[in-house]
Amino acid sequence: MNVNFMIESMPKLLSVLPVTIFLSVIGVIFGLILAIPISIVREKRIPVLAQIFDVYISLFRGIPIIVQIYIVYYGLPRLLFLLNQNNPGAKGFTMPSMIIGIVAFALNASANLSEAFRSAYHGVDKSQYDAAISVGLTKSTTFKKVVIPQLIPNFIPNFTNILLDLIKDTALVYNIGIVEIMGQANILASFSFNYLEAYLDALVIYLVVCFIFASLLSLLENKIKQHVFA
Amino acid sequence: MTLLKIDHLKKSFNKKTILEDVNLEINKGDVIAVIGPSGSGKTTFLKNINLLEHPDSGTLSIEDKKLDLSHVSTQDELWLRRHIAMVFQNYALFKNKTAFENITTGLIYGKHLDKKEAAKIAEEELKQVNMLDKKDFYPSQLSGGQQQRIGIARATALKPSVILFDEPTSALDPELVGTVVDDIDQLAKNGQTMIVVTHLISFAKRIANKVIFFEDGEILSAGTPEEIIDNPKNDRIKKFLEAVSRDK
Ligand SMILES: Nc1ncnc2c1ncn2[C@@H]1O[C@H](COP(=O)(O)OP(=O)(O)OP(=O)(O)O)[C@@H](O)[C@H]1O
Numbered sequence: 233m234n235v236n237f238m239i240e241s242m243p244k245l246l247s248v249l250p251v252t253i254f255l256s257v258i259g260v261i262f263g264l265i266l267a268i269p270i271s272i273v274r275e276k277r278i279p280v281l282a283q284i285f286d287v288y289i290s291l292f293r294g295i296p297i298i299v300q301i302y303i304v305y306y307g308l309p310r311l312l313f314l315l316n317q318n319n320p321g322a323k324g325f326t327m328p329s330m331i332i333g334i335v336a337f338a339l340n341a342s343a344n345l346s347e348a349f350r351s352a353y354h355g356v357d358k359s360q361y362d363a364a365i366s367v368g369l370t371k372s373t374t375f376k377k378v379v380i381p382q383l384i385p386n387f388i389p390n391f392t393n394i395l396l397d398l399i400k401d402t403a404l405v406y407n408i409g410i411v412e413i414m415g416q417a418n419i420l421a422s423f424s425f426n427y428l429e430a431y432l433d434a435l436v437i438y439l440v441v442c443f444i445f446a447s448l449l450s451l452l453e454n455k456i457k458q459h460v461f462a
Numbered sequence: 463m464t465l466l467k468i469d470h471l472k473k474s475f476n477k478k479t480i481l482e483d484v485n486l487e488i489n490k491g492d493v494i495a496v497i498g499p500s501g502s503g504k505t506t507f508l509k510n511i512n513l514l515e516h517p518d519s520g521t522l523s524i525e526d527k528k529l530d531l532s533h534v535s536t537q538d539e540l541w542l543r544r545h546i547a548m549v550f551q552n553y554a555l556f557k558n559k560t561a562f563e564n565i566t567t568g569l570i571y572g573k574h575l576d577k578k579e580a581a582k583i584a585e586e587e588l589k590q591v592n593m594l595d596k597k598d599f600y601p602s603q604l605s606g607g608q609q610q611r612i613g614i615a616r617a618t619a620l621k622p623s624v625i626l627f628d629e630p631t632s633a634l635d636p637e638l639v640g641t642v643v644d645d646i647d648q649l650a651k652n653g654q655t656m657i658v659v660t661h662l663i664s665f666a667k668r669i670a671n672k673v674i675f676f677e678d679g680e681i682l683s684a685g686t687p688e689e690i691i692d693n694p695k696n697d698r699i700k701k702f703l704e705a706v707s708r709d710k
């Protein structure tokens with residue numbers, strides 16, 4: 233095994249670590265923004281929309297993420313082109329891979345996050361809601377003061393899993409031309425055929441990054457639990 | 463003097479009738495004990511009175527206001543809950559709030575009192591139930607009996623006309639039942655109007671001036687504790703009382 237190669241490659245891999253982190257963190261943030269209204273619509277069973285989102289979620293949860301990435305990669309520019317056809321100046325769309333990656337990750341995360349919201353919400357005992365209503369709170373105050381504060385600590389463990397999955401799934405986006413850890417490892421290895429060494433470097437980075445995120449979020453969870461439930 | 467009057471209250475879930483034309487008239491200071499077999503609709507009855515569940519039909523009169531229960535405006539709902547408070551079987555203290563905050567939450571966000579006023583009331587109420595030293599404890603740090611006393615304080619702090627109790631002692635360990643029963647008894651002696659669903663027949667006799675027996679979503683029989691508990695005329699009630707005393 234070429235240890236020297238491993239040592240030399242490490243900084244080069246670390247130089248694209250921000251891409252990996254950016255993609256997963258921005259993906260999860262947009263995912264959250266989408267997941268909140270999706271969860272509300274599904275929980276309230278708003279006709280038509282709720283059914284559409286049900287399908288949306290089972291689709292995203294049932295399809296390998298690499299397929300989702302390819303579909304967004306080939307489908308999104310086409311879709312934007314179609315939507316823009318009335319515009320006389322419209323040309324074919326080319327999109328930066330990074331945008332494609334973020335869209336794919338945000339869509340994927342939104343499906344998983346809204347399931348996570350759902351189970352966190354159902355983890356709050358209905359009697360907590362009843363009690364708040366019975367002391368005269370409106371529905372919205374009940375959510376703000378009682379339901380949501382209790383839902384958040386329920387939500388964090390699942391959120392952590394989803395974020396870690398996203399970080400690991402970024403290893404797939406080199407397929408659409410984004411150079412992150414995995415892409416970089418492939419490039420470095422291909423010059424010298426030191427594949428094992430390059431992937432071992434990547435392994436170490438993924439492990440450390442996931443460990444750090446998991447630790448931070450579990451710290452946060454404990455902090456919130458302490459604050460919320462003493 | 464009639465304080466609360468419920469007429470022709472009906473409720474069904476998925477076409478299954480749970481409450482069938484329930485009528486009840488309560489005077490100020492009345493303590494009504496509700497007894498009856500499991501599944502007869504006692505909890506549903508209470509929840510339909512303060513609109514935690516929505517009746518299909520019926521009317522409710524309280525404080526010279528008459529509500530058509532089939533469609534109550536949000537405003538009337540909030541109004542109603544300022545007059546009718548509830549104590550839950552599983553305490554249902556807000557898990558994310560201290561004992562003190564459990565009491566102030568309704569005062570501040572429900573009754574819109576300012577924080578100072580709410581704090582003053584909460585301290586008084588905590589003193590009433592001997593829990594002032596536990597004011598900063600979270601529910602998870604309190605025993606069942608202590609939680610239920612906070613639950614009672616949370617309800618009384620609202621100074622409601624009527625308090626609904628849904629089996630307030632049935633989740634408690636036997637040795638903890640006593641203090642909670644004493645607290646409720648004290649409230650009754652202070653003239654608080656209340657409806658108490660309970661399986662404890664001796665408790666019902668001790669506090670109530672009127673007992674109603676529920677079966678299949680109907681009031682099968684109503685009367686004084688002497689009439690209903692000591693000298694039941696109805697075979698169903700006799701059987702029920704026998705079964706309950708056998709459990710002991
Ligand atoms: N939300 C609901 N949806 C459907 N059915 C319900 C609902 N709530 C209660 N029921 C049904 O209504 C009936 C009465 O229930 P309820 O809880 O009022 O009985 P209860 O007299 O309080 O019984 P227990 O003594 O066991 O507490 C039961 O058959 C129950 O299954």
Ligand SMILES: [Mg+2]
Nearest residue numbers: 504505506628
């Ligand atoms: Mg019940």
